[in-house]
Amino acid sequence: MSFKDFNFKPFIQSALDEIGFKEPTDVQKKLIPVIRTGRDLVGESKTGSGKTHTFLLPIFEKLDPSQPQVQVVITAPSRELATQIYQATKQIAKHSEEEIRVANYVGGTDKLRQIERLKSAQPHIVIGTPGRIYDLVKSGDLEIYQAKTFVVDEADMTMDMGFLDTVDKIAASLAKQVQILVFSATIPQKLQPFLKKYLTNPVVEQIKTSTVIADAIDNWLISTKGKDKNAQILRLAQALHPYLAMIFVNTKERADDLHAYLVSNGLKVAKIHGGIPPRERKRIMNQVKNLDYEYIVATDLAARGIDIKGVSHVINDAIPQDLSFFVHRVGRTGRNGLSGTAITLYQPSDDSDIRELEKLGISFVPKVLKDRIIEDTHDRDRRNQREKAYQKLDTEMIGLVKKKKKKVKPGYKKKIQWAVDEKRKKERRAANKARGRAERKARKQTF
Incomplete structure (x- = not known):
C-alpha cells in the first residue's frame, strides 16, 4: 500500500x-x-x-x-x-x-x-x-x-x-x-x-509496530561519552572511506557547525538544511550527483525530500528527536540490493531512546573507534547486568544471611559464612559464563 x-x-x-x-x-x-x-x-x-x-x-x-x-x-x-x-x-x-x-x-x-x-x-x-x-x-x-x-x-x-x-x-x-x-x-x-x-x-x-531496518544494513552503535564529538566524527569519516556518506544532525545550527569543522579538516562535505536558499540547494544537489562530495551533512526534513543515490554509509550525529525519523535516516543506505552501514553516536542520556528503538525491532551492534579502526566492543548494558548478577539474592541466600545474623554457636557461624561465600562464587561463575556466551554470540553475528 x-x-x-x-x-x-x-x-x-x-x-x-x-x-x-x-x-x-x-x-x-x-x-x-x-x-x-x-x-x-x-x-x-x-x-x-x-x-x-x-x-x-x-x-x-x-x-x-x-x-x-x-x-x-x-x-x-x-x-x-x-x-x-x-x-x-x-x-x-x-x-x-x-x-x-x-x-x-x-x-x-x-x-x-x-x-x-x-x-x-x-x-x-x-x-x-x-x-x-x-x-x-x-x-x-x-x-x-x-x-x-x-x-x-x-x-x-x-x-x-x-x-x-x-x-x-x-x-x-x-x-x-x-x-x-x-x-x-x-x-x-x-x-x-x-x-x-x-x-x-x-x-x-x-497497534503493534514491526518496524525494522533492512537486512542489508549493518547497524552500529558507538559511544561518545567523554569525547569531542566533532573530532570523533572526523576520525570516523576517515576510517570509513565511504563512496558517499550522509551525516544526519538534529538542527540547522549543528549542521553549520559540523560542516565548518569537517571542511576545515580537509574533507569534501556538502551541507543541506532548510536555511539554505532553493537555488543554492539545487546547485549543491547537482554537485552531489556529480560526486564532487564524499560526505553530506543534513537535517531530516531537508534530506528526506530529495533522492540521493549511492549512499554507502549513514552517520547519526545524534538520535533524532522524533524517533520515527531513525528508520528513514538509516534507510538511505542499503538500497537496490547493495549493502550499507549505519552508525549512531550516543551518550548515556540517550539510553531510553535506544530502548524505544529496540522495542520497534531495531537491533544494534556495539562498536568502538580506536586509532581510526572500528572494532567490536561490549554491550552498553554490561556493567548494569554485572552489578545485578552480583547483587541478586535468591531465597536460599536470603535464608543463609538471616541465619548468620542470629546468635548461634561460633562453629555454626563459620559453616554459614562458608555457605554464603560458596553461593556467591557460584553466582559469579554463572554470570561470567553468561557474559562469555553473549560476547561470543555477538562476535559470530558480526562476522
Whole structure:
C-alpha cells in the first residue's frame, strides 16, 4: 500500500512527496481510515510508529481554509513534542494554495506577542502545551469553541506530568460534537475517567509496530561519552572511506557547525538544511550527483525530500528527536540490493531512546573507534547486568544471611559464612559464563 491509495488532496500528496513518505506505517494504515469516518479514537502505539502524520493527514483533508476560525486543537505534554508537531504541520500547510494558519503555543514564549497576533486573526490549527493553550483560552484571546477536532498526543505522558486536569478544561471549552483523538504509548487505568467523560463510543485500537531496518544494513552503535564529538566524527569519516556518506544532525545550527569543522579538516562535505536558499540547494544537489562530495551533512526534513543515490554509509550525529525519523535516516543506505552501514553516536542520556528503538525491532551492534579502526566492543548494558548478577539474592541466600545474623554457636557461624561465600562464587561463575556466551554470540553475528 502507498499513500497515494488514500487519495488525499493534491497539496497533501505533494507534502508527502517532499519528505519522501511513500508507504504508510502500520498505525497509519489502520487508523487514518478510522479518523476519516469522524469517530472518536483511542490509538495505542509506541513512540516512533508514525502517530503524528496519522492524525495530521486526515485533519488537513477536512480543513477548510476559507473559514477563519480555529478548526483543530492539538496538545502535547512538552515544548519539544509540540514543536515537532508544529514543524510537521507547517511542512504540510506550506503546500496549500490557500493560506492555512498554524500556531504553536508553548511555555517560555512571548505571550503578549501571541495575544496581539490573535487580535488580527485566529489560527486554523492550534498546537501547544496544555498550560499555554488554556491560558489563552481562559483570557478569551484564543477562541476554540468552534473547533471540529481535538487531539491529545502522548496522553500517558500528559497524565504523568500532571497536565490532564488542564487538558480536561480545554476539552470542556470545546463544542460537544468535536471529534476527539487520543494517542498514547500506553492507556493506564487513571486515564479512563477522562476518556469516558469526553469520548463518545470511541474506536480503541492497539497497534503493534514491526518496524525494522533492512537486512542489508549493518547497524552500529558507538559511544561518545567523554569525547569531542566533532573530532570523533572526523576520525570516523576517515576510517570509513565511504563512496558517499550522509551525516544526519538534529538542527540547522549543528549542521553549520559540523560542516565548518569537517571542511576545515580537509574533507569534501556538502551541507543541506532548510536555511539554505532553493537555488543554492539545487546547485549543491547537482554537485552531489556529480560526486564532487564524499560526505553530506543534513537535517531530516531537508534530506528526506530529495533522492540521493549511492549512499554507502549513514552517520547519526545524534538520535533524532522524533524517533520515527531513525528508520528513514538509516534507510538511505542499503538500497537496490547493495549493502550499507549505519552508525549512531550516543551518550548515556540517550539510553531510553535506544530502548524505544529496540522495542520497534531495531537491533544494534556495539562498536568502538580506536586509532581510526572500528572494532567490536561490549554491550552498553554490561556493567548494569554485572552489578545485578552480583547483587541478586535468591531465597536460599536470603535464608543463609538471616541465619548468620542470629546468635548461634561460633562453629555454626563459620559453616554459614562458608555457605554464603560458596553461593556467591557460584553466582559469579554463572554470570561470567553468561557474559562469555553473549560476547561470543555477538562476535559470530558480526562476522
